[in-house]
Amino acid sequence: MLGVVWLFLVSYGQTTKVTKILHTLGYKNISNVQVYANHEFIREDINVKGYKYTISFTDNIKKENCKGFVLKDFKRNVTKDLICEKIGK
Numbered sequence: 001m002l003g004v005v006w007l008f009l010v011s012y013g014q015t016t017k018v019t020k021i022l023h024t025l026g027y028k029n030i031s032n033v034q035v036y037a038n039h040e041f042i043r044e045d046i047n048v049k050g051y052k053y054t055i056s057f058t059d060n061i062k063k064e065n066c067k068g069f070v071l072k073d074f075k076r077n078v079t080k081d082l083i084c085e086k087i088g089k
Contacts, residue, residue: 014038018053021070024078029060041071048073063087 014035022030037054050073058065068082 014053017072018055018057018070021053021072021078022057025070025080027057027059031058031060033057043073046073046075048075048077050074050077058087059084
């Protein structure tokens with residue numbers, strides 16, 4: 001039982017973090033946010049650690065499904081590498 005609760009809390013925490021990153025990047029009205037993996041990385045150009053999240057979500061304003069990566073380093077810089085496709089192609 002404790003394991004299920006822990007899994008839920010970790011999943012919810014990652015989804016919340018990614019949603020905040022997406023809001024910072026300008027995605028204000030989103031849904032169906034899913035985090036598939038996260039990895040710690042080091043930006044060698046500025047020697048700063050951060051996290052890379054593999055995600056998918058729906059942009060309700062542009063009516064697109066998006067997937068790809070968002071990155072946030074410990075200096076609060078955010079970057080994206082997303083591919084978005086219109087819903088209903």
